[in-house]
Amino acid sequence: MLRLIIADDEKLIRDGLQQLPWSSIGIQLVGNVENGLEALRVIESQKPHILLTDIKMPGMDGFRLLELARKINPGIKGIILTGYSDFSYAQRAIALPVLDYILKPCDSGEVLRTVQQAAKLVLEDQRFQEDHTAHLQLQAEDQLRAVLLGHSDALQHEGIFEMNMAERYFVVLLADCSTGALPAEEAAAGLQATLAAGGPAAPWLLPLDSASFALVCHGPEEAAPRAEAAAFCGAPLAPLAAGGLRVGMSCCVRGPGQLHTAYIQAQKALSMLFSKPRRVFYTYAECAGSAGASSPGG
Template identity: 30%
Template sequence: MNEKIKLIIVDDEYLERNLLKNCIEWDKLDIEIVGEASNADEALKLIEQNRPDIIFTDINMPVMNGLKFSKMVKEKYPEIKIVVVTGFDDFQNAQKSIKMGISDFIVKPISDDEVYKSVLKLKEQIEKRRSDNEEYSALRRQFLENLPYIREKFYNELILGEFDEKKEYEHMMFLGINLRGNFYQVAAIECIQETAENEETRFLNTIQLLNKARSFFRGMIVFLDTMSRIIVINNDENTDLYEKCEGFMDKNMDADICIGVGTIKDKLNQISISYKEALEALNYKVAVGRNSVILHSNIRASGKKIYEDTESLTEELTFSIKSRLTDKAIAAADAILDSIDIKSEGAVKAIRIAVGNIAALCLKTLLESGKDIDFIYKENIRVNSEVMKISTMPEAREYVKALIKETIDISNSVNQHKISDMVQEVKKYIDEHYNDHNLSLTSVAGKMYLNPSYLSRTFKKEAGMSFIEYLTSVRMEKAMELLRKDEYRAFEVAELVGIPDANYFCSCFKKYYGVNVSDFKRADKKA
């Protein structure tokens, strides 16, 4: 329901006031007479209390005439419509009053029709003004509601360098943006969300971090760029943006984020340069890892290709893994990763390719070492999945380091089983051929297709005694069994256990058991 138009009548004569009150049906025009006054002082009090839309006033009044009164009202309340009621003799003065902003004048004696026409004209003007005010208020509300988005659009134009500096100062004033002076620096915050379930989750996580940033970086401009990165513009030379970013990182260690900081600029139109530097620094997260604050001025220039030829490094890595030289293998893998230009656009893909190749080499080594194919197949699926999650150089180095260590540990384990089996086979051969006079380390190595030095070293490490010590122990224990039967003489026993020289046999027996053959036989008979 529209608000009624309020009217006040000012005249020192009661009959004139009454005549105006009754000359037309005010209610039908949605006009309410909210008060009447006999002089200007009373009228001013009524105006203060009721704030009318229309005033009917006589010119000739005591103390203060109608023109002076009207002038005071228009100076304080310019929106109020004033109708001057005058006698014929004051017509020329009334005309002059039009210049003061008086809306209309009526000559006494008043005519109902004249009052009606005047009031109707003023009513239309007031209603139009109200309508315009309502429309303006609605537009202003709409503008204020959209102001954050309008500002954000402006900020994005600013960081992209899409603006005319002279015009933009006016634009900033209109939007209530205060960017002055000769100190501008930009930071870009990226929320890494590789494990986010869907786009909605990623968006909500970004908005949550944006709200935290706006609270933390108070006094600075904080908004989202077109790629949903959080952008911070610092215009205060007394604030160290890099330190502030480190503080923000410390307070949000639970979030997977990275921050790039551009260099300080002294002109508004250079904000776009600081922004580009912040993005370049942000891209360097591939090198330094996540949850880092990277200052553009600390980035080293690189002229490498995205992925250099690393054939010789791959050969060195292969040899080191097969030789189980962990440190050398890790160093070779690091050299391969070092050949990648981490500032290039395809750096992450190049890192994953390199890690994938190293992983394939490790699996091939395990397969060649004797690991079963089912194990290799399952490991291949697991490794491929893990490699696709790597997005920074530190992650790649840690993964490759762990993978090489695991590969060599598994190879050692497989090799250990092989060695154990080989030593057991050698022992079995000795147990079955101890009586062969020609049995030796060299002959057994030949039978097993092994290098004699390798067999000697490996046998002693695994069995805890040398090859000849084990062979001697087998021959001596067999010799004791034969001597206890009392069927053979010493030289015959020596022959049967593979020692054709009886004297040497007796020497070995005494050294092994601490007693000579004859004393052992006598003692054994008594027992």
């Protein structure tokens, strides 16, 4: 449900608004207060989507309340409910702007319809934000995929990284389910669930084709992405490996400019698994015959 707060210094008005069937229009009333200061405390704690406020109240008028509320929640929708019809008030309401300016006395139907309209706008804003975020995510994935595959220079896409990556370390894992019984959709879902459990520092997951995925581990020190990759290729990999998922791992590289090199290394490690049917995980270090290399999944 979307959340609504009411601010009005007239108890009779507050009591009447309290009785309206808010839940029937998908609204949860999270505050019904008599002044702006109380309203701000509720806005800070409850983050309401809609503010229905009087103009004249002790301590702070409704216009100032809405200005401060928007500093806390820029997307909050404001509705003025007042007994003042002076044009100067209407001008201020337009300038803020507010969604609507309802004059007292008013009937409950008008209030409910206006709040419903505000709720509709809130939902439209949320859908737009979700679509925009999803678009940016897909764009970032496309750019990172291009860097991995060597189709684009990492320096052209610095914006895809949420932090300064020039000094960070990377390990690339390539996961493939083309030779097993595990459907690609289940492999993707399993990888997503495993990575989600790792929190914000989890590897980035990029689908490459219908049966293969790249996982990019990263960290500020060389040991961090190595540990992250090894942790993933231990117990979390076992259920997916039972269905035929195989993983090749690169060496650790420094800076996004080396991601394509790491991708090639992971490819070589993955290709070795086709001649090792009892292995589910292989490292480029093993391919190169590096001393001391080990396989957490072997």
